[in-house]
Amino acid sequence: MGTPEEAERVVRDLCDAFAKHDAEALRPFFNDDVIYHNIPMDPNVGIDASIAFIDGFFAMCDSMTIETTHLAVWNNVVLTERIDTFTVGEVVAPLPVMGTFEIRDGKISAWRDYFDMAQITKAWSGES
């Protein structure tokens, strides 16, 4: 098992890599059996389903950047509080999110994000 510092580094590097807007560039961060679960939605099971979901997501927005406001590690589990900002044309939508990452062998084996679905739907439509 890696160190807490290594677990933190994987998560921070993944978050930074979202700015590339290239789902395949994120593949090296995940274990093959990763479960990526946006809690209000169905979980994505496995690396292919997870990358496909992110790819579909990137297709719907011009950019997504992740700012981590708080991060804490316990063993191989990394908990984050974040502002994920989506840009779609003129709309810039900062979404408050918390997420849990479980790390195995230096890669992410589980990712669960918690947010209010109505908040993202509303922001996406350009309502304030």
Added chain:
Amino acid sequence: MGTPEEAERVVRDLCDAFAKHDAEALRPFFNDDVIYHNIPMDPNVGIDASIAFIDGFFAMCDSMTIETTHLAVWNNVVLTERIDTFTVGEVVAPLPVMGTFEIRDGKISAWRDYFDMAQITKAWSGES
């Protein structure tokens, strides 16, 4: 500033105290200027508004218990992943939640909970 262990203890004790179903019993855990923010809703500013909110919440359910599945501390900030279970008559609704707690002088000065509002509304109404 207290230790990370003390910060963790305050949060775990608060979570356990929810089982008492008595909002006033939670008052000793909060600083007077606490901001308690359920992210999908407006923030409660100050201890009186926060206790009043919890009191109103307790009035709507028979019990609320908090199970912390993951917890990590960074300095005075405690990040949690939890299952908050509400019981209303026959309905037992486990809600997946993440929450951030900021600790000052041994008490909570900020609490932000992240969850999907539709999920709680649906569960509360007895839909699965």
